[in-house]
Amino acid sequence: MTTETRPPEAAETAARGVHSPGRAAIAQRHLRLDRWWLPQVMTAAGLLLFIGYSTWRAFFGLHTSYAAPYVSPFYSPCLAANCPTMKGGADWALFGSWWQLSPALIVLIFPLGFRLTCYYYRKAYYRSFWSSPPACAVAEPHAKYTGETRLPLILQNVHRYFFYFAIPVAGILTWDAILGFRDAQGRWGHMGLGTLVLLVNIVLIWGYTASCHSCRHIVGGRLRHFSKHPVRYRMWTWVSKLNARHMQLAWASLFSVGLTDLYVYLLASGAFSDPRFF
Amino acid sequence: MSYEATFRVWRGDAEGGELTDFQVEVNDGEVVLDVVHRIQATQAPDLAVRWNCKAGKCGSCSAEINGRPRLMCMTRMSTLPAGETVTITPMRTFPVLRDLVTDVGFNYQKAREIPAFVPPQGVKPGEYRMQQADVNRSQEFRKCIECFLCQDTCHVVRDHEENKPAFAGPRFLMRIAELDMHPLDAAADSGLDRKATAQDEHGLGYCNITKCCTEVCPEGIKITDNALIPLKERAVDRKYDPLVWLGSKIGLRRG
Numbered sequence: 001m002t003t004e005t006r007p008p009e010a011a012e013t014a015a016r017g018v019h020s021p022g023r024a025a026i027a028q029r030h031l032r033l034d035r036w037w038l039p040q041v042m043t044a045a046g047l048l049l050f051i052g053y054s055t056w057r058a059f060f061g062l063h064t065s066y067a068a069p070y071v072s073p074f075y076s077p078c079l080a081a082n083c084p085t086m087k088g089g090a091d092w093a094l095f096g097s098w099w100q101l102s103p104a105l106i107v108l109i110f111p112l113g114f115r116l117t118c119y120y121y122r123k124a125y126y127r128s129f130w131s132s133p134p135a136c137a138v139a140e141p142h143a144k145y146t147g148e149t150r151l152p153l154i155l156q157n158v159h160r161y162f163f164y165f166a167i168p169v170a171g172i173l174t175w176d177a178i179l180g181f182r183d184a185q186g187r188w189g190h191m192g193l194g195t196l197v198l199l200v201n202i203v204l205i206w207g208y209t210a211s212c213h214s215c216r217h218i219v220g221g222r223l224r225h226f227s228k229h230p231v232r233y234r235m236w237t238w239v240s241k242l243n244a245r246h247m248q249l250a251w252a253s254l255f256s257v258g259l260t261d262l263y264v265y266l267l268a269s270g271a272f273s274d275p276r277f278f
Numbered sequence: 279m280s281y282e283a284t285f286r287v288w289r290g291d292a293e294g295g296e297l298t299d300f301q302v303e304v305n306d307g308e309v310v311l312d313v314v315h316r317i318q319a320t321q322a323p324d325l326a327v328r329w330n331c332k333a334g335k336c337g338s339c340s341a342e343i344n345g346r347p348r349l350m351c352m353t354r355m356s357t358l359p360a361g362e363t364v365t366i367t368p369m370r371t372f373p374v375l376r377d378l379v380t381d382v383g384f385n386y387q388k389a390r391e392i393p394a395f396v397p398p399q400g401v402k403p404g405e406y407r408m409q410q411a412d413v414n415r416s417q418e419f420r421k422c423i424e425c426f427l428c429q430d431t432c433h434v435v436r437d438h439e440e441n442k443p444a445f446a447g448p449r450f451l452m453r454i455a456e457l458d459m460h461p462l463d464a465a466a467d468s469g470l471d472r473k474a475t476a477q478d479e480h481g482l483g484y485c486n487i488t489k490c491c492t493e494v495c496p497e498g499i500k501i502t503d504n505a506l507i508p509l510k511e512r513a514v515d516r517k518y519d520p521l522v523w524l525g526s527k528i529g530l531r532r533g
Contacts, residue, residue: 017437022373024380025294031345031365119507123488133433136490137345137370145438149483157518160511213503217511225461227409243503 017139029139036135044128050254057261058104065104067267067274068184070176070194073201074104074261077172087186088179090172110169111257114162119213120250122156160214170205177202183276192274197263201256208253211242280305283355285313288367289325291376297365298322304355311339311350314366314378326377334496337425341378342367347427347494369430384435384442385426388450391480393472395457396465412461419456419505421497422449428491428501434484445481448491452505454480458512473512482506482513 015021018029030036057074065075066084075083077090080103085091095106115121126132133140148156180195182188209215220236223229242249267274285300300317311329318325330336332351339350344358344365358364372380397403429447430436446454457463458472465472476482487510491501499505515522 015439017439018370020439022292023370024288024368024374025290026288026297026367026370031342031367033344033359033362033365119487122486126486126488132486133437133488133490136431136493137342137347137436140433140437142437145434145441145484147434147484147486149481153486154483157510157514160514160519213507214511217508221508222512222515224412224459225409226411226414233411 016143030135030137032135032138036138040128040134043124046251046254047125047128050258053258054108054261057265058108059102061104061261061265062102064265064268067194067264069179069182069186070198070264070267070274071179072261072264073173073176073205073257074108076176077107077169078103079106088182089176107169110162110165114159114166114209114212115250115254117156117159117162118250119159120247159212160218163209163212163214163218166209166212170202170209173198173205174202189278190276191278192276194263194267194274195277197260201253201260204249204253204256207242208246208249210239211246211249213243213246215239216243283313284363285317286363286365287314287317287322287325287378289322289377290374292374295374295377297367299363308355309351310343310348310353310355310358310364310366313355313364314350326375326379328379335423337423340369340425340427340430342369342430347431349425349427349496352496369426371430371432371436372426382426385424385429385447385449388446389453391446392450392453392457393465393470393475395460395463396468396470398462398464399467401462406462408461415459415504416456418499419452421499422452423497424449425496427494427496431490431494432485433488433490434481434486441481441484445484448485448501448506451476451480451482451485451509452499452501455505455509455512458509471516473509473516476509477513477517482509485510 018026054074057072061072061074062082062084065072066086068087071086071089076086077092078084078086079092080095080099081093081097082100083091083093083103095103099106127134131140132142132145148154177195177198180198181191183190216236216239219239220226220229220232223232223236226233226236266272280303282301283304285302286297287300289295289298300321302313302317302321304313311332314325314327318327327339327350329339329351331338334349334352337349340347341350342348343350343353347369350366366378368374368378368380372382372384374380426449428449432448434445435442435447454472454476457465458476485506487502487507489502491506492499492503495501
């Protein structure tokens with residue numbers, strides 16, 4: 001009837017975590033039977049795919065970053081002098097000509113910081129890349145844990161500042177999408193498949209930005225008396241509805257940014273021409 | 279319809295124990311707790327199990343079923359993989375007393391460490407008046423049945439016994455959030471800053487918002503999104519946001 005007694009390896013892991021003295025003596029680190037590792041593997045694969053693609057494009061994509069009238073979201077705003085000329089676009093050369101690296105590296109810091117400190121992505125990479133924890137009720141491999149109480153992880157608390165920066169960046173990408181209603185010569189009143197791609201992308205980016213937990217706090221979550229601030233309460237209610245979809249919006253906007261850049265890259269490299277609607 | 283299932287139940291105490299197999303009858307519509315009671319009635323009368331309401335409201339029958347923290351009374355047999363052994367262990371974060379019963383005193387200790395609601399001055403009990411909009415958030419947290427499954431699954435204490443003195447756990451950080459959002463709590467007037475003490479004294483910084491507490495909550499409380507993250511943002515207001523600090527100093531923002 002008995003299937004198990006305290007096994008030899010229990011001694012090695014004694015006095016830590018689920019094997020601490022006094023807790024039920026169970027040798028296994030977990031007893032889960034489901035495929036608890038699958039979401040973590042898929043998350044890691046998705047993030048690595050994006051990291052690999054965006055790194056390649058950020059470092060080596062300058063000459064295929066603009067295909068009039070569309071600009072890649074990785075290169076807007078373009079703050080160095082080595083940007084392609086974007087008619088009406090955000091090529092502001094604020095950094096001057098001394099910046100010889102890819103201009104994408106300047107601006108990508110902000111969306112990168114926004115997503116790196118995002119409450120959803122934190123969960124995703126803590127679980128997938130750091131196994132802290134690998135899954136619920138699955139013992140983590142680390143001997144010590146201090147969470148976000150000290151450097152460097154205490155810096156996650158700056159998330160709201162990246163949210164503030166994300167708003168003008170999303171505003172510029174919105175302007176880029178509007179510029180998509182031109183033809184290659186800059187005449188207004190035209191639209192192509194690329195316009196649609198840029199529009200979908202910016203809707204998802206705004207969705208992700210507005211559903212941010214810091215946004216939810218700032219618009220109304222910090223209040224104690226909603227009844228005294230009906231407008232902010234209404235805004236908080238809207239943001240809360242979006243916030244419930246924050247994970248989905250995080251993934252959708254991540255892939256839409258990558259796919260928008262890919263679309264511009266294919267146009268700029270001459271792989272195909274933009275199908276024009278009118 | 280009935281069938282024979284294999285149950286593997288942990289039996290023992292703080293000195294040691296083992297998983298013990300039982301062949302037991304299962305009937306349509308039963309939950310895990312029904313089957314545990316049948317084992318108790320027919321094969322192991324000394325099997326220790328804590329239970330009370332059998333309706334998911336008392337929070338007594340918390341355990342780990344196939345490695346997942348759950349209420350035994352709310353886990354239908356039909357939701358478990360048919361034909362596979364069902365493993366039941368006590369909660370693995372707390373000291374075991376006997377069989378499926380653990381000593382959850384850690385949680386009562388943490389509950390005592392949270393300063394209670396501070397009544398507003400000049401308002402007698404019975405005179406409290408609050409708008410529904412102001413108490414909606416706190417009412418979600420009041421659904422808690424104190425089953426302590428969130429405390430059990432939280433890796434901060436589950437995997438690190440040494441963090442127990444410093445970390446209140448999701449249930450009690452949620453309690454701080456509830457009080458800090460309470461429209462009539464006058465803690466600030468008495469010099470108690472719940473936002474700052476959540477971080478400084480109750481270990482809010484240990485939480486890395488991996489949402490296991492939300493996943494296991496049998497009441498469906500969005501502990502992470504509605505309590506822990508808002509509390510973290512409130513702590514940021516106090517400790518890491520110079521704009522908010524400056525605003526409160528020059529009178530643009532109230533605390």
